[in-house]
Amino acid sequence: MPVFRSVRNSGIQNTINAVREMSAFCDQRNMLGFPNMKPEVTTRAVVEQLSSRLPSGWEVSVAATGAIAAEPDFRLHLTAPDGQSAFLICETKATVMPKDVPGIADRLASFTADTNTQGVVTARYLSVNVRNALVDAGVGYIDLAGSIRVSVARPGLFISERGPESDPWRGPGRPRESLRGEPAARVVRTLLDHRPPISVRELVEVSGASTGATYRVVDYLEDQGLIDRDNSRRVVLKDWPGLLRHWARDYQFVGTNNTTRWLAPRGLRALLTSISTSERMDYVVTGSLAASAWAPYADSKLAMVYVKDAESAAQEWGLRKVDAGANVLLSEPRFNVVFVRPRLVDLFASIRVASPVRVAAPSQVAVDLLSGPGRNPSEGEALIEWMLRDEEAWRV
């Protein structure tokens, strides 16, 4: 009988002979939270992480330590209550990036031919992206921040626990690498909107980001395994939906920008009609209304519009500021890149607005939906489906 165990934030419940002496330290660490000092990834620390989560009756011990390059770093020997054995083949890494995962998986695969063994990456901290990539590659992991995933077919054992989503030992002074800033938005939009490959120089030119910032974003994307370089060092975007979803974790229509809530008392069709007939050009419609031009989902109940000056636009379009019942979100963007490559779109088929409306580029609409409220994320996925089907229609 396989034992399935999926736990979050479990304390130390099981003490196992081999590591009993570790427990006091472990309890103390859990009580105090994560100490500032970075722990070292020792075999003992890994054993401690694992043993505290093993079902009762299971035992863990260190089998043999690798001394030569052809050997793994260490092996853990697991004993099931019925006496059967399983082995975890462990490789310890200082840092792991998503792009490193295929290589690690290949190396571990060479040691794990039997059904009672699993390759496991051990590290101080593994990011969510890395953990997902490891799961996809069939590799287990144990990190010292509390993320663990071990799965052995026979004797049956499955342990899965999610640790923190960011590195608890990362110092406060160092800027977090992310796609949060304007250069990232500019570079990502350029990569999405243009057919690869593209040289970094072209990327600088088209995106409008500085050379240094562009290189930093490109390096980050490369580390995350989202882009490749071809023989001439040009950037090749491997998985654009993956890049969109990754970006949506760092960029939000509401969170990133200065967003206010409004009421269009005669409804969204009347609003779009007055938008489309007004002289104003410093706006783009995004969200589900925009997506309805390409991938109609369900009736839109909320208009999302980027506009340079919300107050004056609201006045021109007859919007009222409300606390409850808003059907319009106006967002003054932090980055002007949201206005780049807009479309003039006919929304007559979807909501019967007679004259065309300025709509954000599909890549911008998609990220706004993926990170938006309510059913927006599903609408974003539906838009990505359309974008996958019809790349000609939106990539330059």
Next chain:
Amino acid sequence: MSNPLLIQTRAALLDAVEALGRHSDQVVVIGAQAVHLRTGDADVALAESTKDADLALDPRCLEDDPLIHDALTSAGFELEGGNPGQWLSPGGIPVDLLLPSELSGRNPKRRSVRIPPHSDNVARNTRGIEGCVIDYEEMFVPALDPDDGRVCRVKVAGAAGLLVAKLIKIGERAETPHRLIDKDAHDSYRLLVATPTESMASRLAILAKTDISADVTNEALEHLADLFAEGAEALGSMMAGRAEEGVGEPATVAASVSVLAADLLGQLKDLRRT
């Protein structure tokens, strides 16, 4: 048009207009069907629905011949349970023939009317619909069944007359809350959404100055202020929102109807000042 009841009620309306023959010039379509004819294009989540056909009868130019009773019964209509003005079409759909109280020759408390030589029970004495026999337009109203080729030319009440009628109804029933119907408030919202504020205001200003509709119009405007313009939490605004529960956005509807009501009252104030 997939809703069979909408098809049947429209057919009953056309049956009645045809049956009234030469009197059909003296009737005006009111009620839900008129609201839908006036607001069909409105951006509103709640689907159109009705169970009957309502016609306002204007007795001022009504001829004696034929008798309304005879005209309707010979076309297969029946008076339902002897209640004044409550007819049943040959297809079994209720058709209400309503007469504005100001023109009924009777105290508004009485249900029957006095329009000899027509009998007292052909129409029901109804307060609030006075504006509908002043604010109307002729329209070509088609049958909704694809196999029914009829198109009738008939007067249809305007948005201002219909709004006054709805507001009087809600105002009267606000005294006895169990009789309140959310859909009446939602119809008011529908009329306000579909009609530009300026044209609604100028028509209401006319109704407020015309003898037979002045009283009900001024009373209706008071209800509009108290029950809607007061805010999204006012009784009428809340009812309009509640009508969309499960299909639309109640909070947005409640906020919208109160904003539109306040705008309308502001516009009327400006009109009266100039």
